[in-house]
Amino acid sequence: MLTRRSALMGATAAAAAMAFADRADAAAEPVAKAGALRNLPRHKVELVAPPFAHPHEQATKYGPRIVEFTLTIQEKQVVIDEDGTKFQAMTFNGSMPGPLMIVHEGDYVELTLVNPPSNMMPHNIDFHSATGALGGAALTLVNPGEQAVLRWKATRPGVFVYHCAPEGSMIPWHVVSGMHGAVMVLPRDGLKDAAGRPLRYDRIYYIGEHDLYVPRDENGRFKTYESAAESYPDTLEVMRKLIPSHVVFNGRVGALTGKNALTAKVGETVLIIHSQANRDTRPHLIGGHGDYVWETGKFSNPPQVDLETWFVRGGSAGAALYTFRQPGVYAYVNHNLIEAVELGATAHFKVEGEWDDDLMRQIAPPQPIPAGRLQG
């Protein structure tokens, strides 16, 4: 009998035949030994969960190196809204989105992709920043209980999406189940404005936006499932209608508000990385701006300045640099406000510092309209 699990697993066999890595060699010798690479320094990075990023240099005086990362795939149930809606997520390292990986142009990324035996499905990874083999997807398809190591060269500076891309309908399903994240390839001498002057940031935040497609029962309530596989047929049906039930930042409604609000101080410069692996979005900082924005996320293009809203194409990441000038609470939203308020795509910044009356002052608080004004 063909169970759903075996059907889902069946994808692996075909993909394995397509893969051309020498698996025996790869298993025995994951470390590159050939040519000049043998002499490159190695650097192992401990990833941290978004919205934060692992420690890194913005500009580096060192030469290229091999940067080692490990991503462990976790299929797990998460809660995605204040109603307690349960969602069968697939994740890189347990977070939605997966962690931000930062290297410099010319570095080599060496990724170990681990699919623990506790998972049900095969997974892989497609790096938009990598060249060849479907972004590495064709070389990394791992069954539960397997791992693979992929090395790719970071040739283009910018922020790029990575995502799971097994095959067929599994691709969009894995992506909208949470399997995406971003890589940032910094120029070796750091970010620059259009005139080539250096730009620096005091803080970096990584926001991953998700469009989620949760099926409803006949009474309009969200359905729950025992596993991702159980949810698959219903979810695919919702996905094909292209209307998400949730549009959220970092895995759930309210992941970046309240106690989890992002923080900054007046005078600090913040780099906001925003990725959307599947669907267009339009970030906007209510009460602030984008001082320098790489809308397409690619740092060899000069940043645009003074933006009110920027456009992040589905399947890409963008970067915006802003120096806070006024204290208070800022909402950072997808400025389709229905998606921001009704579907969840809202984050908040709490900014401490001195209020600047020159930039804004309330001259008269709300009060009754003087009697004379109401007539005529």
Place this chain on the structure above:
Amino acid sequence: MRHALKIKLAAAAAVAAVAVGPIALGQARLAAPPPQSAVEPRFVLVAPGERPYRAAGEFTREGRPVDAPLVTVRLRGSLAVMQRQVTAGEYAVCVAEGACPATGIASDPARPAVKVSWRDATAYARWLSAKTGRRYRLPTDEEWAFAAGTRWRDDAVAVSDTNDPARRWLARYDAEAAREEIDKEVRPVGAFGVNENGLADIAGNVWEWTDTCFRRVRLDAAGRESVASESFNCGVRVVAGRHRTYMSDFVRDPRSGGCAFGVPPSNLGFRLVRDDEEMPIASRMVAPILRALRADRG
């Protein structure tokens, strides 16, 4: 049980005028309550007395946002308050009779009605009054505070900065973020226990509409207000519960998001109070409250 209640109600009606405020309401006269009918829920009498109360609305002092003054309010007579919240089943009867708007997702009829707006709640009170010959209405926010007793929570922020509007804004944000979150699943009646007044589910996960209008008050440097410096918006009503909030009267499903901060109410429902006397409507709404505030400030 039923007998005991009737006796209690009768006794209370004999002594009491239900009115908030230190000033006696003219023209109030006692009316013997008609016999309790099948559609009427149980009511509990909240004893007269005084209590501290933070006025609802937005207050500014010399143009800057401040906490409303903490005042003492007085309940002159016993207040007849529904022992529990109106249930989905009770509300459904009103819908079936064409007097209340249908409000969407059906829920367990034995559990509190949720997803009701102020308009829905007042339609229900009108319907129940017409059906029983008694006068039911939503409580004012002050009356709700008396009913809530020790479950009433002060919502002062206690940060008021001279020239920096962001300070109070951030303090309020942190206070709201610190609120304990509670899920939305509607529990059976009584799941949140009873308070010292014997009222069930006060400050549980179903917030309650009050009749109090949103009010904006300007205080002078000495903290005094004058009638000329206040404005009302009765399209926005005070919602009472684990925390106090303000909602447009047509809202059934509170949400946060965008620039809205804090944890919104989990659910919107209501309970009624019963006027066991006749009094002019105007004097029981807002005016007595203002008198109470001013009187206490001396």
